[in-house]
Amino acid sequence: xxxxxGGGKKAFTxxxxxxxxxxxxxxxxxxxxSFDYKTVLRRVVKEMTASGLRTIDYASGYSSRAPVAARRxxxxxxxxxxxxxNEMVAKDLKTDTFEVTWHAGHRPTHWWSGxxxxxxxxxxxxxxxxxxxxxxxxxxxxxxxxxxxYSVRTYSPEQLRELETKEQEVHAWSGKRYNAYEATQKxxxxxxxxxxQREKITLLKKGGADQxxxxxxxxxxxxxxxxxxxxxKRMGLPEQMERVYMDGLGRVxxxxxxxRKSVAKASGSGIMKSSSTKEDxxxxxxxxxxxxxxxxxxxxxxxxxxxxxxNQMQHILDRHPDAYTEVVNYLSDIIRDPDFIIEDKHDNxxxxxxxxxxxxxxxxxxxxxxxxxxxxxxxxxxISCWEISEKRLQNYLRNKRILYKKE
Ligand SMILES: [Zn+2]
Numbered sequence: 001x002x003x004x005x006g007g008g009k010k011a012f013t014x015x016x017x018x019x020x021x022x023x024x025x026x027x028x029x030x031x032x033x034s035f036d037y038k039t040v041l042r043r044v045v046k047e048m049t050a051s052g053l054r055t056i057d058y059a060s061g062y063s064s065r066a067p068v069a070a071r072r073x074x075x076x077x078x079x080x081x082x083x084x085x086n087e088m089v090a091k092d093l094k095t096d097t098f099e100v101t102w103h104a105g106h107r108p109t110h111w112w113s114g115x116x117x118x119x120x121x122x123x124x125x126x127x128x129x130x131x132x133x134x135x136x137x138x139x140x141x142x143x144x145x146x147x148x149x150y151s152v153r154t155y156s157p158e159q160l161r162e163l164e165t166k167e168q169e170v171h172a173w174s175g176k177r178y179n180a181y182e183a184t185q186k187x188x189x190x191x192x193x194x195x196x197q198r199e200k201i202t203l204l205k206k207g208g209a210d211q212x213x214x215x216x217x218x219x220x221x222x223x224x225x226x227x228x229x230x231x232x233k234r235m236g237l238p239e240q241m242e243r244v245y246m247d248g249l250g251r252v253x254x255x256x257x258x259x260r261k262s263v264a265k266a267s268g269s270g271i272m273k274s275s276s277t278k279e280d281x282x283x284x285x286x287x288x289x290x291x292x293x294x295x296x297x298x299x300x301x302x303x304x305x306x307x308x309x310x311n312q313m314q315h316i317l318d319r320h321p322d323a324y325t326e327v328v329n330y331l332s333d334i335i336r337d338p339d340f341i342i343e344d345k346h347d348n349x350x351x352x353x354x355x356x357x358x359x360x361x362x363x364x365x366x367x368x369x370x371x372x373x374x375x376x377x378x379x380x381x382x383i384s385c386w387e388i389s390e391k392r393l394q395n396y397l398r399n400k401r402i403l404y405k406k407e
Contacts, residue, residue, distance in 0.1 A: 022047055023070070027077040031085070037074075038242055044070045045248045065195070067246050072138060079135045082142050083128070090119075090145035098122055099146040100134065102155055102163065105184035105237070106141065110134070113141050114160045116153060173234050175330070175356065183235040190228045191243045197221040198244070201252040218253055284308050286382055287332035289369075296341055296403035297350040300371040301380075306335050308382040316384060330356050330363050331382060341404035342396050349383070350403060353393060362388045 026044050029035045035043075045067045090098065100122070102114030112126045112134075122143060127133020134141055146153075155163065170177040178186060201217045232239045288304040295301060308331070334354040342351040344366065352365045366383040 023073050023077055026070075026074045027081055030074070030078045031081050037078075041071055041074060041242075041246050042248070044074060045246050067248065068192075068195075071243070071246060075140070076135075076137050079139060079142055083135045086142075086144055087119075093145050093147060095145055095147050097146045097148055098143040099151070099153060100126060100143045101141050102160065103140055104163070104167065105180045106167075107181055110139065110141060111164075114155045114163070115157075116146050117143075171235050173231055178235060180235075180237075183231075183237055187228070187232065187235075187237060187240065188243075190224065190231065191240065194221060194224050194228065194244045195247050197224060198247055198249050198252045202249050205252075222253060284310075284313070287335045289335055289367075289380060293338065293341070293404060294350070294367075294369060297367075297369050298348045298371055300348075300369075300373075302370055302372055302374070302376075303379050306367070306380040306382060312381070312383055316386075319384070319386075330354070331365065331385065334363055334365050334385075335367070337406070338404065339406045340393075340397070340402060343401035343403055351396070351400075353388070353396075361390055362393050364388045 022044050026040045029040050030037060086098070090096065096118050097116055098119065099116050100113050106113055109132070110126075117125060122128040122134060126141075126143075128135060128143075131137050133139070134143065167180040170179050171183070172178075197217065197220055201214065201221060204214045204217055229239060284307060286306045286308050289301070289306055291301055291304065333356070334352055338352045338354050339362075340351075340353040342353065344351050346368070348369045348371050350367050350369070352367050354363055355361060356363045363385060364387070365385040368381045368383050370378045370380050
């Protein structure tokens with residue numbers, strides 16, 4: 001069996017014989033039901049890694065990391081093989097009608113999924129045989145023989161309309177909006193990032209890199225992992241970590257102890273830059289306050305800089321895990337342009353609130369202003385942050401002292 005990745009060209013040039021043998025066997029194992037996808041993919045990756053194969057060069061000049069290429073080729077191969085088997089079955093059953101499967105998060109151009117077609121329509125409407133069409137590269141749709149008057153459709157046209165409407169629903173995350181397809185694309189991107197980060201850690205370890213560099217790389221990976229979990233949860237999508245772990249690198253993070261201590265160092269949100277000097281690694285810069293706005297908390301403002309310490313980040317992670325993956329991305333926005341500042345029971349401290357694109361709509365931050373009474377090395381500091389609802393905000397506005405309101 002050969003897998004056509006488009007343009008009629010055989011997909012793989014160097015090592016193609018060698019590679020093809022693995023993949024053919026893998027596809028057969030899956031199609032015959034001897035093994036499931038996950039088991040087979042893990043085995044293929046292991047065999048390839050052991051052989052020293054790291055990247056696959058396509059005839060097109062494009063090159064892919066071996067595990068990713070293997071997964072894609074196996075999925076595509078299985079899908080094409082199933083299609084061929086189905087055509088044989090249809091011939092035996094003397095039917096020219098097929099039902100195409102439906103799945104959530106399909107690409108918009110595969111709108112034809114879930115319906116019943118003739119073989120000619122499978123080619124004309126669904127692009128069967130095309131690299132971008134039904135059973136083409138990366139397509140997770142398939143089709144089955146359908147006997148009119150006997151087979152029952154999986155989804156009625158009415159149900160399909162409902163499902164498709166749901167596909168268009170958008171969910172907000174970190175200030176962006178995603179429909180089902182966009183969300184799955186974003187998931188794939190995040191998985192790619194994590195694979196690269198895991199490889200980096202492995203290379204650093206192998207190269208005997210500095211312990212601090214390894215810890216920093218691990219923290220970045222851990223942060224991505226948390227972002228991925230938060231994102232998947234918000235979008236209502238299952239996590240597909242097997243797409244990451246198929247890299248065969250195994251565990252790249254140390255034990256649980258490490259996790260608790262170094263998550264706070266994660267600077268992957270892009271907002272908190274950790275400085276390069278050693279003692280500064282404990283704090284992250286978040287932004288600057290505008291004195292005109294924040295003098296409502298105290299007139300005695302000694303610096304415009306705002307920081308967050310590792311301790312406080314750990315606190316947010318422990319107490320408000322949702323806020324960690326979401327609100328943390330907004331910290332500098334909230335500081336720069338708050339909607340409300342409300343009095344807090346502690347001195348020189350304000351509740352800074354801003355409307356953001358989160359489920360609960362508002363992000364609230366507790367900000368402690370550094371005054372001339374404080375240690376001169378201190379800066380304004382974010383104590384905590386979490387999400388609040390419109391209802392909670394209205395409650396505050398009725399019952400607490402409003403120090404500042406955006407015009
Ligand atoms: Zn598809």
